[in-house]
Structures are given as C-alpha cells and as structure tokens.
Amino acid sequence: xxxxxxxxxxxxxxxxxxxxxxxxxxxxxxxxxxxxxxxxxxxxxxxxxxxxxxxxxxxxxxxxxxxxxxxxxxxxxxxxxxxxxxxxxxxxxxxxxxxxxxxxxxxxxxxxxxxxxxxxxxxxxxxxxxxxxxxxxxxxxxxxxxxxxxxxxxxxxxxxxxxxxxxxxxxxxxxxxxxxxxxxxxxxxxxxxxxxxxxxxxxxxxxxxxxxxxxxxxxxxxxxxxxxxxxxxxxxxxxxxxxxxxxxxxxxxxxxxxxxxxxxxxxxxxxxxxxxxxxxxxxxxxxxxxxxxxxxxxxxxxxxxxxxxxxxxxxxxxxxxxxxxxxxxxxxxxxxxxxxxxxxxxxxxxxxxxxxxxxxxxxxxxxxxxxxxxxxxxxxxxxxxxxxxxxxxxxxxxxxxxxxxxxxxxxxxxxxxxxxxxxxxxxxxxxxxxxxxxxxxxxxxxxxxxxxxxxxxxxx
Amino acid sequence: xxxxxxxxxxxxxxxxxxxxxxxxxxxxxxxxxxxxxxxxxxxxxxxxxxxxxxxxxxxxxxxxxxxxxxxxxxxxxxxxxxxxxxxxxxxxxxxxxxxxxxxxxxxxxxxxxxxxxxxxxxxxxxxxxxxxxxxxxxxxxxxxxxxxxxxxxxxxxxxxxxxxxxxxxxxxxxxxxxxxxxxxxxxxxxxxxxxxxxxxxxxxxxxxxxxxxxxxxxxxxxxxxxxxxxxxxxxxxxxxxxxxxxxxxxxxxxxxxxxxxxxxxxxxxxxxxxxxxxxxxxxxxxxxxxxxxxxxxxxxxxxxxxxxxxxxxxxxxxxxxxxxxxxxxxxxxxxxxxxxxxxxxxxxxxxxxxxxxxxxxxxxxxxxxxxxxxxxxxxxxxxxxxxxxxxxxxxxxxxxxxxxxxxxxxxxxxxxxxxxxxxxxxxxxxxxxxxxxxxxxxxxxxxxxxxxxxxxxxxxxxxxxxxxxxxxxxxx
Numbered sequence: 009x010x011x012x013x014x015x016x017x018x019x020x021x022x023x024x025x026x027x028x029x030x031x032x033x034x035x036x037x038x039x040x041x042x043x044x045x046x047x048x049x050x051x052x053x054x055x056x057x058x059x060x061x062x063x064x065x066x067x068x069x070x071x072x073x074x075x076x077x078x079x080x081x082x083x084x085x086x087x088x089x090x091x092x093x094x095x096x097x098x099x100x101x102x103x104x105x106x107x108x109x110x111x112x113x114x115x116x117x118x119x120x121x122x123x124x125x126x127x128x129x130x131x132x133x134x135x136x137x138x139x140x141x142x143x144x145x146x147x148x149x150x151x152x153x154x155x156x157x158x159x160x161x162x163x164x165x166x167x168x169x170x171x172x173x174x175x176x177x178x179x180x181x182x183x184x185x186x187x188x189x190x191x192x193x194x195x196x197x198x199x200x201x202x203x204x205x206x207x208x209x210x211x212x213x214x215x216x217x218x219x220x221x222x223x224x225x226x227x228x229x230x231x232x233x234x235x236x237x238x239x240x241x242x243x244x245x246x247x248x249x250x251x252x253x254x255x256x257x258x259x260x261x262x263x264x265x266x267x268x269x270x271x272x273x274x275x276x277x278x279x280x281x282x283x284x285x286x287x288x289x290x291x292x293x294x295x296x297x298x299x300x301x302x303x304x305x306x307x308x309x310x311x312x313x314x315x316x317x318x319x320x321x322x323x324x325x326x327x328x329x330x331x332x333x334x335x336x337x338x339x340x341x342x343x344x345x346x347x348x349x350x351x352x353x354x355x356x357x358x359x360x361x362x363x364x365x366x367x368x369x370x371x372x373x374x375x376x377x378x379x380x381x382x383x384x385x386x387x388x389x390x391x392x393x394x395x396x397x398x399x400x401x402x403x404x405x406x407x408x409x410x411x412x413x414x415x416x417x418x419x420x421x422x423x424x425x426x427x428x429x430x431x432x433x434x435x436x437x438x439x440x441x442x443x444x445x446x447x448x449x450x451x452x453x454x455x456x457x458x459x460x461x462x463x464x465x466x467x468x
Numbered sequence: 469x470x471x472x473x474x475x476x477x478x479x480x481x482x483x484x485x486x487x488x489x490x491x492x493x494x495x496x497x498x499x500x501x502x503x504x505x506x507x508x509x510x511x512x513x514x515x516x517x518x519x520x521x522x523x524x525x526x527x528x529x530x531x532x533x534x535x536x537x538x539x540x541x542x543x544x545x546x547x548x549x550x551x552x553x554x555x556x557x558x559x560x561x562x563x564x565x566x567x568x569x570x571x572x573x574x575x576x577x578x579x580x581x582x583x584x585x586x587x588x589x590x591x592x593x594x595x596x597x598x599x600x601x602x603x604x605x606x607x608x609x610x611x612x613x614x615x616x617x618x619x620x621x622x623x624x625x626x627x628x629x630x631x632x633x634x635x636x637x638x639x640x641x642x643x644x645x646x647x648x649x650x651x652x653x654x655x656x657x658x659x660x661x662x663x664x665x666x667x668x669x670x671x672x673x674x675x676x677x678x679x680x681x682x683x684x685x686x687x688x689x690x691x692x693x694x695x696x697x698x699x700x701x702x703x704x705x706x707x708x709x710x711x712x713x714x715x716x717x718x719x720x721x722x723x724x725x726x727x728x729x730x731x732x733x734x735x736x737x738x739x740x741x742x743x744x745x746x747x748x749x750x751x752x753x754x755x756x757x758x759x760x761x762x763x764x765x766x767x768x769x770x771x772x773x774x775x776x777x778x779x780x781x782x783x784x785x786x787x788x789x790x791x792x793x794x795x796x797x798x799x800x801x802x803x804x805x806x807x808x809x810x811x812x813x814x815x816x817x818x819x820x821x822x823x824x825x826x827x828x829x830x831x832x833x834x835x836x837x838x839x840x841x842x843x844x845x846x847x848x849x850x851x852x853x854x855x856x857x858x859x860x861x862x863x864x865x866x867x868x869x870x871x872x873x874x875x876x877x878x879x880x881x882x883x884x885x886x887x888x889x890x891x892x893x894x895x896x897x898x899x900x901x902x903x904x905x906x907x908x909x910x911x912x913x914x915x916x917x918x919x920x921x922x923x924x925x926x927x928x929x930x931x932x933x934x935x936x937x938x939x940x941x942x943x944x
Contacts, residue, residue, distance in 0.1 A: 313544055357584070358491075364621075373643075374613040375595070380542070387545035390654045398654070402647045409643055413636045421624045421632050453542055 009106045012038040013099060020095040028087030028094040035080050035098050042105075043073045057177060059113040064312075067460055068112055068243035071320065075235055076105060078327060078438070082334055083228035085432055089340060097137055101232055104130035108240040114247065117166045117201070118176040124162055124204055128155035134229050135221055147220045154217055158204040165200025168193060178252035185255035198256045199263060201248070209241045209297050212270040222290040227342055230286060231330040234293050235323055242300060242319060249307045257307050264305050265397075271298025272400060276407035280414070283346045285336075288411060289329055292370060295408060296322040302397055303385030310391075314384035316460060317453070321369065321381035324449075328366035328442040335359050337429035346415065350422035356431060360419050362439045367412040369446060372405055377450045475525070476537050476551040479518045479561070480598045486511025487590035495583040505576040508586040512569045512593070519562055523941045528555055531797070533603050533666045541606075545657070549610075550664055552603035555938065556800035560727060561600045563804045564720055566926065567811025568593055571713030573922050574815045585626050585713065592618035592717050599724060604664045608731075609653045612688075612724060613646040619717055627709045627718075634704055641701040642692065642721070649688030649728075655681045669735050682741075685732050692725030693785050694778045696755045703759075707774040712818035715770070716811050722781045726803065729788045730796050737791065745789050749878045752786045756885035764892040769817050772892040776852060777810050779889040783882060787867040790874050795867055801937050802863030805851075805930060809858060812926045813848040813893075816841060816915070820900065823913050833903035838914035842901070844923040849897040851930055853890035859933035 016034050019026060050066040053059060080098065087094040107127040114120045132155070135148040170176060172194050173184040185194070203214075210218035222230050249257055275295025282288035296319070304315035335356065336343040343349050353360035365376065372382035382405070389397050448455055486507060495504045526534050533552035541549045553561075568589060575582060592615060599611035620639045629635055656663055659676035672678045694702040702722070709715040756779045763775025784799050784806075819841070824831045835842040851858045868886075872879030915923065932939045 310544060353584075361491075361587075368617060373617065374610040379610070379613075383542075383545065383547075386654065387657070390658050398651070402650070406640060406643060406647070410636065410640055413639060416621075417624065417632045417636065420621065421635075 009038065009042055009102055009109070012102045016095060016099060020093075026093075026095075028084040028092075031094050031098045032080050032084035035102070036077055038102070039073055039077045039080070043070060043077075046070055046073065053113070053115075056115065058116045058119045059110055060115040061113055062247075065113045065243060065247065068239050068316075069109060072108060072236055072239050073105070075239075075323065075327065076101065076232075079228075079231055079235055079330075082331055082435070082438060083231065085334060085434060086226070086228050086342075089337070096133075097228055100130055100133040100137065103133070104232075104236075108237065112240050112243040112247065114244065115178045115251065116176045117169060117178070117181070117252070120201070120244075120248070121163055121166045124208070125155075125159045127208065128159065131155070131221075131233070134233065135224075137226065137229050143220075143224050147217075147224055150220065151217050154207070154214075158207045158214075161200045162204040165197045165203075168197030168200065172197065178248075181252050182254060185253070189255060195256065195259055198253055198260060201253075202245075202260060202263070205241060205245055205248075206267050209238065209245075209301075210294055211267045211297055211301070212274040212294060215271070215274070215294050218294070219287065219290055222286050223284075225286070227330070227333060230290075231333070234290065235326055235330065238293075238297060238300075238319055238323065242304065242315060246304070246307065246312055254307075261305050264301060268298045268301040268305065269400060271295065272302065272404045273298075276404040276411070279411035280407055282411070284344050285333070285346060285349070285415070286344045288346075288415070289326070292408060292411065293326065295404065296326075296370070299382075299385060299401065299404075302401065303388055306388075306392065310388050313460075314388040317384040318381035320460070321377050321449075324442065324446060325366045325370040325378060328362060328439060328446075329370070331435055331438050331442065332359055332363045332366070335428075335431040335435050337431075338427065340429065346418050348426070350418045351424040351426050352418075352428065353420045354425070355428050358436070359431060359439065362443055363419070364416065365443055365446065367415060371409045371412050373409065375450065377446045377453075380450065380453050474537050475518065475522055476535060476553060476601045477539075479515055479522065480551075480594055480601065482515040482518060483511055483590045483594035483597065486514075487587050487594065490583060490586045490590060493583070502576055504583050504586050505572060505578075508572050508590055509569070509576065511590060512565055512572060515593075515597075516562070516565050516569070519558065519565060520940065522553060523558055523562075523938070526553060526555065526558060528938055528941060530554075533664070536603065547606050547657075547662055548604065549602075549607040550604035550662075551598075551601045551607065552664070552666075553601050556730065556797070557600040557727075559800060559804040559937070560723070560807075561597055563807035563811075564596055564600075564723075565593070566929070567716050567720075567807055568713070570811055570815045570922060570926065571716045573919050574818060575711075575713050576918075577916065585622065585711075588618040588622040588625070589713060589717065592622065592720075596720060596724075600727065603666070604662055605653045605656050606662060608665065608728075609646070609649055612649060612728070613643075615721065615724060616642050616646065619721060622714045622717055623705060623709065626711045627705070627714045628711065629705070629708060634701075638701045638705045641698075645688050645691030645698075648684050648691065652681050652684035652688060655684070665731050668732050671734070673734075673736075673738050673741070679741075682734065686729070689725040689728035689732070690785070692728075693722045693781055694755075694759075695752050695782050695785060696758075699755060699759075699778075703774070703778070707771050710770060710818065710821060712815045715773075715814050715818070719774075719777050719810065719814075720807075722777075723803065723807070726781060726784050726788070726799070729785070730799060733788055733793075733796060735793070742791065745791075746875070748789050749786055749875060752782045752789075753878050753881045753885065756782050756882060757888070760885040760888035760892070764888050764895070766892075769821065769896050772889075772896050773810065773814055773817055776889045776893055779885055780806055780810075783864075783867065783871075783886060786871055786882065790870050792870055795870050798863040798866045801859050801933075802867060804937065805858040805860035805863070805933055808926055808930055808933075809848055809851045809860060812844070812923060813852055815919070816845050816848065816923070819915060819919070820845075823909050827908055827913070829908040830904060830906045831909060832899055833901070833907040834909045834913075835897070835900040836903045837907075837910045839911070840915040840920045844915065844920065844927065845897060845900065847927050849893050852893050854886070857934060858930035859937050861934060 046066055046069050050061055053061050107123055107130050111123040132148055132152055135151055173181045207214040271294050275291045275298055279288050279291040300315045300319045304311050336349055369376040369378035372378040386398055490504055490507050493504050493507050533554050535553055537551040539549045541547050595611050595614040602608040602611050624635055655677055660670055671681055691698050706718045759775045759778045763772045787795050787799050820831050871882055
C-alpha cells in the first residue's frame with residue numbers, strides 16, 4: 009500500500025497527461041497486489057505483538073479491498089466527468105486503507121491507540137477534498153476537534169487498562185481479566201476505548217460529523233466513507249472484544265445496546281424527514297450500523313456471523329445505491345435533492361428498477377437479499393429471547409420502508425418530465441453485476457457467504 | 469423431492485423468466501405493437517399448461533400436500549424452502565392465472581407503454597404462485613410479503629391514483645400485517661423448527677407461547693381481509709382503481725389472508741378462544757351489510773364490484789371461523805368460482821367504462837346493442853348473484869347453511885348482505901340494458917373477438933365447475 013505513494017506521487021509530479029484513469033489504473037494494480045498478499049499471508053504477521061492477521065481479519069479486509077476496487081473504478085467516472093485531479097483522493101484513500109488494515113489486525117492497545125488517530129487524520133484529509141463548498145473549513149475544523157477529543161478518551165482508556173494490567177497486548181490483557189475480574193475503573197477504561205470506535209462508526213449520538221461530511225461531500229468521498237469503513241470498524245470491535253476484553257462483553261452490553269438502539273431509532277426516523285437523497289441514505293447507513301450492532305452485542309460466533317451477513321448485504325445495497333447516484337446527472341451536475349429526480353424512472357427505467365432492488369434489500373423486505381441479512385440478526389435475537397429488540401428492529405424497519413417509499417413515489421409515480429444526462433455504460437455494467445450478485449446470493453446465500461461462514465463458523 | 473423436474477419451482481420461475489423477457493422486449497407504439505403483452509400472454513399460457521400438468525400429477529382423492537420439493541437455503545439459521553401442493557392450492561393458482569390472463573388480454577388492446585405494468589404483473593404472478601405452493605412457514609412468509617411490492621408498483625403506476633401518500637399507507641399497513649406474521653413465524657421456528665404447513669397442528673395452544681403464535685397468525689392473515697377495523701386502507705385504495713389488471717391483482721391480496729387461514733386453521737380451538745368468535749361474526753356481518761349497502765347506492769360500477777368482492781371475502785372468512793373443517797374444502801372450491809366470476813366481471817365492466825370515456829357517452833343501453841358483451845355481462849352478473857351456473861352456487865350454499873347453523877340471526881343478516889351486494893350488480897346490469905337515446909355506443913363497440921372468445925372459455929369453465937370442479941383433470 010505504501011508503495012502506491014512511491015509510484016503515484018512521481019506520476020502526479022512528472023506525467024503531463026494524467027487523468028483519473030491513470031491513477032485508477034495504478035490503484036487497481038496495487039490493490040490487486042494487496043489482495044493477493046492478504047490472502048497468501050493470511051496467518052503471517054511481521055510484528056505479531058502489534059498486529060496479527062487471522063482468518064477473520066483476512067476475510068473482512070479482502071472484502072474491503074474488493075469494494076474499494078469497485079468504488080475506485082466508479083469514482084474515476086466522477087473525476088473524468090468533472091475533469092478534476094484525482095491523485096489526492098486516491099492517495100488519501102490508500103492511506104486510509106493502510107490505517108484500516110492496521111486497525112483491523114491490531115493485537116495491541118498501543119497499535120489501536122496509534123491507528124485510530126491515523127485513520128481520523130485520513131478522514132480529515134478526505135473532508136478537505138470537498139473543493140466546492142465553503143462549509144468545508146468549518147466541517148473539517150469541527151471534525152478535528154471532536155476526533156482529537158475522542159483520541160484523548162482512547163488514550164485515557166488505554167492508560168487505565170495499562171495501569172491495571174501492566175500490558176498493552178490483547179492476549180495479556182485478556183488473561184489478566186480472565187484471572188481477575190475488572191472493577192469499575194477497568195470498566196470505565198474499556199468504555200473510554202469503545203467510545204472512539206462508536207464515534208468512528210458514526211453511531212448516534214456521535215453521528216453529527218458523518219452527516220456534515222455527507223452534506224457537503226463530493227460523491228467519491230461520500231461513497232468511500234459510507235461503503236468502506238463499516239466492515240473494518242466491526243472487525244476492529246470484534247477483535248477488541250473477543251481478543252482483548254471478553255470479560256467485559258456482558259458489562260458493556262447495555263452501553264452498546266444504547267448506541268445501537270439510538271442509531272436504529274434516529275437513523276430510521278430522521279431518514280423520513282429528509283429530502284436530500286444523500287442525507288437520507290446517510291441516515292439509513294447509521295440505521296444499518298445500529299442494526300448490525302444490535303445483532304453483534306453478544307459477540308458469540310453466531311452473533312458475528314449474523315452481523316457480518318447483515319452488513320455485507322447492506323454494503324452491497326449501498327454500493328448499488330451510490331452507483332445509481334453517479335447516474336443522477338443533469339447538465340453534468342450531480343443531483344441529490346429528491347424533487348430534482350422526480351420521474352427518473354421514465355427516462356431511466358433500468359437504473360430505477362435497480363435502485364428499487366437495492367432500496368428494498370436495504371429495508372430487508374422479502375424476497376430480497378436484505379431479508380436474509382435481517383433474518384440472520386433477528387433469528388439470533390430470537391434464540392436469546394430478545395423479543396423487545398426484535399420488536400424495535402421491526403418497527404424501525406417500517407420507518408425505513410416509509411423513507412424508501414418516499415423515494416419510490418418520487419422516482420416512479422411522479423409525472424414530471426425531468427431530463428437527465430446520458431448514463432455511462434460502465435455504470436450500467438456495474439449495476440448489472442451488483443444486481444446479479446444480489447440475486448445469486450439470494451437464491452443461495454452460501455454462494456456469497458459460504459467461505460465467510462466457514463471462517464466465522466470457527467469462532468463459535 | 470418427489471416432484472418430477474422440480475415442477476413446482478418451475479411454475480414459480482416461468483412468470484419470473486417471462487418478466488425478464490418482458491424487460492428486454494421493445495415497447496414503442498410504432499414498431500412494437502403488442503410486443504410486451506404478447507410475451508406476457510405467452511408466459512401465462514405456458515404456465516397454465518404446466519399447472520394443468522401438475523393437476524394430473526396430484527392425487528385428487530387425498531387432501532394432503534403432495535409433490536414435495538425441498539431446497540437447502542440457509543445453514544444459520546437452518547432454513548429450508550419447501551414447496552408442495554394439493555387441490556386447493558392448485559385451484560387457487562389456476563384461478564389467479566386465468567383472471568390475470570383476462571386482465572392481460574384486456575390490456576393488450578393498449579398499444580404501448582405497458583412494459584412496467586406487465587413486469588409488475590408477472591412478478592406479482594410469480595410471487596403469488598410461490599405463496600400458494602409454499603409448504604413451510606418461511607417460504608410461506610417470504611411469498612406472503614413478496615406479493616406486496618409488485619402490487620404497490622402496479623397500483624402506483626397504473627392505478628390512476630392521485631393521492632400517493634395514501635398508497636404509501638396501504639403498503640405500510642400491509643407490511644405491518646406481514647411483520648405480525650413474521651413474529652409468529654419466528655416463534656414457531658424457535659419452538660418447533662422450520663415446520664411444514666401440514667404439521668401446523670403441532671403448534672400447541674397452551675405451551676410455548678401458543679396463544680401469541682396463534683393470535684399473531686390470525687391477526688396477520690385477517691389484516692389482509694377488508695373487515696372492520698382493517699378495511700380502511702384496502703377499501704380506500706382498491707375501490708378507486710379502474711385498470712382491471714391492477715384491480716384484479718389488488719383483489720387477490722385478501723385471498724392471501726383467506727388462504728392463510730384455511731391452511732393454518734387449527735384442529736382444536738380452546739373454548740376460551742372460540743367464545744370470542746361471536747364478535748368476529750358480529751363485526752364481519754356488520755361490515756358486510758355496511759359495504760353492501762354502500763355498493764348498492766354507489767353509482768360507480770367499479771365500487772359495486774369492489775363491494776361484491778369484499779362481502780364474499782368476509783363471508784368466506786366467517787365460514788372459516790365457523791370451525792367446520794369440511795367447510796374449508798367448500799371454501800376452496802367456492803373461491804375458484806368466485807375468483808373467475810369477479811375477475812371476468814371486472815374486465816367486462818372495465819371495458820364498458822373505457823368505451824364510456826372513449827366516446828364520452830353514457831353506457832345506459834349499451835348491452836342492448838352489443839350482443840357479445842351482453843351475453844358475457846349477463847352471465848357473469850347472474851353467476852355473481854348466486855344463480856346455479858358455477859361452483860360458487862353449491863359451495864356458497866353449504867357455507868351459508870353452516871353459518872346459519874352457527875347463529876341464525878347473524879346468518880340471516882349475512883345472507884341479506886350477500887343479496888344486497890348481488891342486487892347492486894343486477895341493478896347495474898339492468899341500467900346497461902335500459903336503452904336511452906343519449907347512448908351513442910353501438911354494436912361496433914362490442915367486445916373484441918379475442919376477448920370474447922376468452923370470456924366464453926371462462927363461462928365454459930364456470931359451467932363445468934358447477935358439474936364437476938376438477939373436470940379438466942385426466943388422472944394418470
């Protein structure tokens with residue numbers, strides 16, 4: 009990943025005819041190499057004391073790299089349309105991927121303490137890529153201060169745990185608390201460590217930065233921040249709770265439940281009063297994180313499997329939705345206000361139909377793939393007799409369905425004759441592939457998740 | 469799997485594949501006249517042949533589910549999709565295909581812009597077929613919910629519906645019903661595993677949240693039937709639809725509730741629960757009377773058909789609640805005739821309505837001049853009114869006598885509601901037969917030959933169903 013900079017930077021400096029395609033081509037070669045290395049050395053680590061690859065982290069990372077590849081490709085279309093330089097975007101994304109890699113594989117609290125600020129710095133860099141909007145400075149400044157605050161909390165938490173256990177290593181902390189149950193101070197330390205993760209996941213009430221980010225964002229940046237990080241943060245959380253703090257799974261459950269419930273509720277309700285498509289789906293993104301966290305809280309093998317299945321399905325749907333966003337254009341301007349896209353299905357029936365599939369999948373309605381994701385989470389909760397949570401999930405699903413109906417009504421039932429720009433064939437191809445993956449996975453979910461289930465099955 | 473060539477999966481897949489073909493078919497007025505509707509027509513006809521074949525494979529003497537097909541779908545949670553059929557489900561599938569076919573033949577007269585309608589229709593048909601062949605709780609639920617979206621799209625795009633917010637309410641209302649059913653399904657799965665429908669009697673009332681399971685099952689199904697207090701969203705949307713294909717599809721939705729109750733109706737009901745059924749009778753009968761009276765005084769023929777459909781659905785619901793298991797089979801056969809009658813009647817009524825709008829003329833007296841239309845319209849009205857010309861007659865007779873034996877007063881009121889609903893239709897027919905000078909519709913506006921031949925076929929089916937419901941089955 010770091011080698012990408014060594015090659016891309018001189019290209020940016022010295023090559024005259026450089027376009028987004030140039031950097032995408034470079035990015036895809038390096039991503040391919042990264043994927044190969046990740047799979048080949050799935051259980052090898054250079055510094056096992058600080059970060060360690062496991063089948064679980066490999067699974068999450070491979071999925072993230074594949075998604076990144078797809079999004080880099082689609083982003084290049086945006087850069088070409090807008091005729092904007094793209095080096096910094098790809099460079100920062102690679103920097104973030106590097107940070108995600110370390111974060112997901114962290115086997116020491118020290119690594120976690122360093123990776124989190126690094127990732128936050130990457131996010132800050134991406135916010136600064138919003139060239140057009142005046143609010144960028146304001147948003148990025150707010151982000152920096154909030155991120156700094158949460159980093160301080162993280163370091164405080166790590167300090168407390170180190171003070172209690174005398175070690176930063178996950179394994180050592182785990183065995184310490186297995187032998188000697190932690191008290192209130194230890195719990196406070198754990199919560200301080202978890203808080204920054206909740207902030208990075210943009211869970212309510214720490215979601216303001218993400219909404220501001222999406223509101224002012226250019227499409228490639230918003231897409232990257234919506235699609236890529238959720239899996240890594242879940243992987244990090246799983247790694248941390250199972251590898252380092254399993255003794256605290258029960259005691260932290262009520263706190264995580266509060267975050268999950270708030271995110272579910274606020275995400276679903278707020279999406280209903282949004283007229284901006286990107287903000288609407290950003291709220292649904294928060295809702296999905298809350299949904300996945302609700303299923304994950306027990307951190308058993310089945311819980312992780314359910315959360316993984318759900319989040320993969322949600323991300324596939326979001327990928328499709330963001331691909332559709334790339335086709336919502338009029339006079340080379342990308343549209344995001346709901347009223348500006350009314351009657352879209354008349355001009356672009358296939359893209360609208362694809363968006364319909366993705367939205368329903370996100371809502372979790374049968375017979376879409378999203379139903380399978382929801383079913384995985386809900387059946388896990390039913391096993392634990394968590395009927396209250398199931399009721400909450402179903403009610404929030406109703407609100408999400410209502411938000412999606414609002415979009416469907418505008419796109420399909422409105423009679424306005426809005427004109428839209430011609431859609432790139434590549435977008436059709438990407439949408440087609442995405443729909444095929446969703447349909448194939450629906451017919452037999454094992455096709456998509458078999459290996460994942462095998463790998464994660466080893467956890468139970 | 470004891471079904472040859474996974475034939476049940478095939479009858480679900482054929483409309484879906486047809487939908488994909490429709491998606492890729494050309495649909496412009498100049499070059500591709502009827503292209504899309506031809507593909508849809510061919511798809512439904514092909515599936516009808518397959519359904520006929522399935523009829524021959526099924527042993528008509530047994531009431532148990534047959535031709536099981538099982539697919540491993542998920543390992544965690546352990547869920548298999550199971551399909552199976554019996555005569556009841558096959559009759560429902562056949563009737564649904566025939567009435568949708570009648571709608572497609574009617575729509576075929578329109579030249580272009582039908583692609584989204586045909587896509588959603590075929591998708592709806594595929595999901596409905598899946599619902600009727602589903603033989604385990606999960607596949608049953610999946611198809612129960614899956615019907616909603618294509619129907620919603622159909623109504624939204626072609627129902628000529630102005631208040632789309634109300635349409636959203638309709639979708640959400642049905643979704644709530646589906647979620648209630650989902651809770652029941654999850655409870656069943658937790659305590660009994662992935663049950664097949666023929667084992668639903670294993671769900672005990674007094675153990676494992678039995679009351680909640682049965683309550684949620686019944687509430688989920690009843691929510692699809694326009695009985696008070698669930699009538700608002702259904703009636704506010706369905707009664708205003710003038711596109712016959714969309715109306716037919718939306719009127720199939722309550723059928724899913726009736727069918728679900730027939731499938732899941734328990735062998736034994738505790739007295740503590742059955743004591744409350746009298747309230748269901750009271751509410752059902754009052755709703756029937758209320759809707760039939762509105763239908764009678766309403767001038768719109770469409771509302772009269774809606775009132776007729778609603779009254780009969782509620783009657784079948786009350787028939788189920790009467791608790792006699794033999795009546796369930798009668799309800800199955802009666803539904804077959806009822807679906808054919810109301811589907812065909814809706815198509816001819818829509819034809820009259822379209823001619824009225826096209827020529828900006830009153831239709832009073834239209835039937836005096838259009839002989840083909842008159843023949844079909846009159847037969848269907850009489851069949852709907854309860855004359856002995858279809859399977860509806862004998863089976864409705866048995867259902868009504870059962871209801872009268874349960875409670876003579878309510879049964880009488882219920883019969884009165886049926887009579888009023890039928891009288892509304894007969895009155896409309898007489899209006900169409902009363903010649904006026906203002907009517908400029910003549911024999912040139914008579915039913916097109918293609919539609920007429922199909923309607924004759926429906927009439928033939930209805931007559932034969934009166935003699936022997938499964939007359940077309942050649943046992944192997």
